Amino acid sequence: MATVAAVKKKPTPSRKTERKVRILIGKPGLDGHDRGAKIIARALRDAGFEIIYTGLHQTPEMIVTAALQEDVDGIGLSILSGAHNHLLPRIVELLKEKDMGDVVVFGGGIIPDDDIPKLKRKGVDRVFTPGTTLKEIVDYVRENVHPRA
Amino acid sequence: MSKAVVDLVRSGDVRAAARLMRDLDDGIPAAQRTLRKIYKHTGRAFILGITGAPGAGKSTLVDAVVTEFRAQGKTVGVVAIDPTSPYSGGAILGDRIRMQRHYLDDGVFIKSLATRGHLGGLSRSTIDVVNVMDAMGKDIVIIETVGVGQDEVEIVKVAHTNLVVVVPGLGDDIQAIKAGILEIADIFVVNKADREGADRTRRDLETMVSLNEYEENEWVPPVLPTEAVSGKGVHGLVEMVERHRAHVFIDGNIERFRREKATVELFEMLKIRLLEKAVGDLERHGLLDGLVADIAARRKDPYSIVEKVVNHSFAANLIG
Incomplete structure (x- = not known):
């Protein structure tokens, strides 16, 4: 170990730094089917993300409070109840109120094509409809959800 | 800033x-x-540890205990830890699911953490996160460990009071004499106490406790049944937690506890920082891969290499 002297001169990083992308997966509204949400959570875990799964029957307020406490970078919402036009924009709005407008919100479920442009205009980044593969969702998250500044 | x-x-x-x-x-x-x-x-908050096997009902119990503390008007922080996948590095943190009724309560702050490869039942950052909650002014900080087996007992060094949650039917009475998590309990909780075998589990634990020798005025861990889902037994559990807390904070005990905790904090941080420094130094000088290859091929032995790294790298720095 003849290199000790040289070692001492170089600054040592104090601690291993690793930014992990954290994503909240939630089920807003009243439908009780979370199999899809769980499968997506699992696929994202397998892609190396940290997933906070909040469970069923969440109000937009509950989801945004959890997102705030957990300091997430993205929120993925599964909606099968038909209430997406209300719930998704409300979550985006609440995030802005909490100064968390840079959190990427995406959704999936039974959402008519006609509703998608409207949701996008209201700040939902991406909407996935039935038939989407897990790979498409994982690729989307990799490319679009990054640690927030 | x-x-x-x-x-x-x-x-x-x-x-x-x-x-x-x-x-x-x-x-x-x-x-x-x-x-x-x-x-x-920091140093103001009361820290309660909850540990036990996966599926024992830890998260549900945390939820019920939080409800009790909130009824007393106390503010609560929860640090809930779940495992990181060793294969992908990802994690699903699902402890919150059981705590939904507290989501909109300003007096409750829930933080989910992944182990990120740290062993012992906690994440590397747990002590730091608890310190932040403490500084926020939370009266109580509850740490829920990852579901543990027998040897993940790091929580004992962090919390004032440790609950070990056991469920009926997990093993015969020989499990009760094993070392490890059963030794760290300040209070045993037999959760899912409505299940068959709960009395047997309670008796096994009580027998195990009775075989230990306790000094006068030493705390003897009680065994309490709960049904966390319905909340049955939780009020009594929280009363027992308060009694243990009073025991920890009597003169003599609290000084010892604080010294032990300070020692652990120091050792844990040293462990992490020294390892990172040593590995960082080796990497920076391009030595790490070669050394690993030499050890793998049995050309060198790890004992001598560790000795060299420690002697050269750290001794020189400490003196300087």
Whole structure:
């Protein structure tokens, strides 16, 4: 170990730094089917993300409070109840109120094509409809959800 | 900048605190510097550890215990830890699912952490995150460990009071004489006490406790049945937690506890920092891969290499 002297001169990083992308997966509204949400959570875990799964029957307020406490970078919402036009924009709005407008919100479920442009205009980044593969969702998250500044 | 963060955290600002916790979890150096300033404002919160096997009902019990503390008007922080996948590095943190009724309560702050490869039942950042909650002014901080087996007992060094949650039917009475998590309990909780075999489990634990020798005035761990889902037995459990807390905080005990905790904090941080420094030094000088290959091929032995690294790298720095 003849290199000790040289070692001492170089600054040592104090601690291993690793930014992990954290994503909240939630089920807003009243439908009780979370199999899809769980499968997506699992696929994202397998892609190396940290997933906070909040469970069923969440109000937009509950989801945004959890997102705030957990300091997430993205929120993925599964909606099968038909209430997406209300719930998704409300979550985006609440995030802005909490100064968390840079959190990427995406959704999936039974959402008519006609509703998608409207949701996008209201700040939902991406909407996935039935038939989407897990790979498409994982690729989307990799490319679009990054640690927030 | 970090002065502002310190003030925000101390005023209970959720966003600032959440970001600081995240930065600590991610190992961001600036967050470490903030923590140095926060440390002197910690030491006020009562820290309750809850550990036990996967599926024992820890999260549901945390939920029920939080409800009791909130009824007393106390503010609560929860640090819930789930495992990181050793294959992908990802994690599903699902402890919150059981705590939904507290989501909109300003008096409750829940933080989920992944183990990120740390063994022992906690994440590397757990102590740091608890310190932030403490500085926020939370009266109680509850740590829920990852579901543990027999040897993940790190929680004992962090919490004032440790609950070990056991469920009926997990094994015969021989399990009760094994070392490890059964030795760290201040209070045993037999959860799912409506299930068959609960009385047997309670008796096994009581027998195990009765075989230990206790000094006068030493705490003897009680065994309490609960049904966390319905809340049955939880009020009594919280009363017992208060009794143990009073025991910990009597003169003599609390000084010893604080010294032990300070020792652990110091050792844990040293362990992490020294390892990172040693590995970092080896990497920077391009030595790491070669050494690993030499050991793998049995050309060198790890004992001599470790000795050399320790002697050269750290001894020189300490003296200098």
